[in-house]
Amino acid sequence: MKTWVYRLIAVLGCAVLLAVSVFLSELAFKKVLEFRELERIPLSRLTESVGGESQVRGRVSLIDNKSLASPKTGTNCVYYRYLVQREERDSDGDTVWRTIRDEESAVDFRLEDDSGSALVRASSAGSHLRWSVAQQFFTREGKHRYTEWRVDPGNQVTVFGWMTYEPDAILAFPYAGHYQPIISSFTGSVERASVAMDAVLVLWGGVTALILSCFCLIYSARIHRTLVFLVIVSLSGSLLLFHYGYRSVQTDLDRGLERVDQHSSRALQRINTVLEGRGYSMVNFSEPFDLEKNVYTLLSGSEKERINGWRRSAFQVRQRFINQIARFPESYVASAGELGSPPAIMVPHDQRAIAFAADSAFQSTHTQTSAWWVPLLLLVTAVLAWLAFLAIKTKRMQENIPTSKTQGVVFGVAEVKGKLVPQAEGGVVPGPLSNEDCVWYHYTVEERRGSGKKKYWYTIQDDVVKRPFFCEDEEGRIRVFPGNAECITRHVQTEYRGNRRYIERRLSPSDELYILGKAKLDKTSGESLVMGYEKGSPYIIANVPEEEVMVRKARMGMGIMALALSVVFLCSLFVIGGSGQMSSLDFLLASLVSPLFMIFVVLALMFNDLVFLRQRCERNWANIQVSLKKRAGLMPQLEAVVKQYLSHEAELQKKLVELRESGNKASTASEVDAYL
Structure with missing residues (x-):
């Protein structure tokens, strides 16, 4: 496939991932607001609820003995979910459980606590009501398994609903109001934790999609600068989280103030209704009124208890909002928006003490994550960061090492370019698929196995053949041993025959080469340097341009780094969820994760470059x-x-002169006879 096709796919992927990121981020923002809304609804007794959005907990009882019978066990209940699954084999031969029946049903019931009771209209709630119920029954019979989730009479449940008085207390679940309709077998803290975990995971998905979108952008633009990638990812991730953090502050303050006003007015309305019914004048929260004074003798003990509960509830809601706008960054946003404190609610000292005690007993929300998740994620981040560092380290070496001529190579890591020249004898071999001459080839035969979703290519043959060769430039040549080298080639040939795939990759004579490796002494002659592999040093032989090799290495490193950044974001979000706040400050702190990660990586790369340079x-x-x-x-x-040579030369010349002079003398008769 051509390069421009990959780049086009990357551009489309960038756009799609960006859209997914925006969608998931908006969904996470709504989840966080939902979580904050649940936290703003105080837990109250049934008779002390001021109406509107309410959180109550009590015991389930039947209305006129009307109940449901669960399909499998026949147990009387007010709600059930019944699930039947059948064991089957899919096309891959794996066991799967197919749902053949999944139904739920509910009837109205009464919720009772020590203060009174309320009618819960569960039958007409609709699909927007979320039931969070413990599993009550499970069995397996042959190839079927049966599961029941139930709410039985006598069970304790927590209800987030809309309280009205007609005149009796009724809990319904309309769409109006800032709350999430929930009926749960668990406590409010558990339900808030579930919403918080959903927000954490969805937000992580949005941030991850944004990081991958940045990677696709870098891929399509063929940018190999690691710092550019880190800056783009850091800025985009930080701006995203900062944006939603700031929106969270504004929305939280607006809804919090609205909640205080509504809750106070409802509480005051409930109080004045009771007082007017007994002939007393109306009151307001700006002035304290003591129910223990003789003037309120007509009020019964239960009425006094309800009135105290209503104003304690209003005081608690206001106090939580005051605490919220007193912390950073809500305090700055509130002052910038000229958002003042809501009107004071005057409460007697004894009721104030009870309200403070209830607030101190409030359970902060903590996401349900195991203690070992954060260390595990940090370990995964460290491993991914190390792998990314290794890939980027090779690319940085390419940038830092100058290209040498073949005759100017010195011992150590070197970079050369030239033409591939095979050895004179036995220097080339034919490619098994192309039958072309080559000095190196990697030949694989793969077979398609499995079926359905489990199809995969199984390697049945994997051969690598290599021959030493020369890299030649205008100044000379250097011998290259391709053993253990990472060969990057443009010569790739693929054929399909039946259910088999044949792939050949090769280096051919006359290829223009780029080589990065260790120049070391030739062991055969001991007189010259050769390019070869050494453990701990990169060894790359490529017949593509140096820039292409750098882009490939950078993509690999930046892709792994993107995964590492995604994991460290998930870790930070788990820490935020475990803190029990999910506040705007947590968003702002999470926005710093990416810049801090970028600074750490840049410092590590700069330190490595300095060490390498030294x-x-x-x-x-x-x-x-x-x-x-x-x-x-x-x-x-x-x-x-x-000097010794000159001395020897002088002695030799002297001997030669003596020989010449001796040749001019007359020979005696005996000397002549000796030669004859």
């Missing part, structure tokens, strides 16, 4: 010292050799 300088200086030392010891030796 090692390279020390190595080159050592080579210079060796050369100077060799020359310092060589000159006296050369002088001695030359």
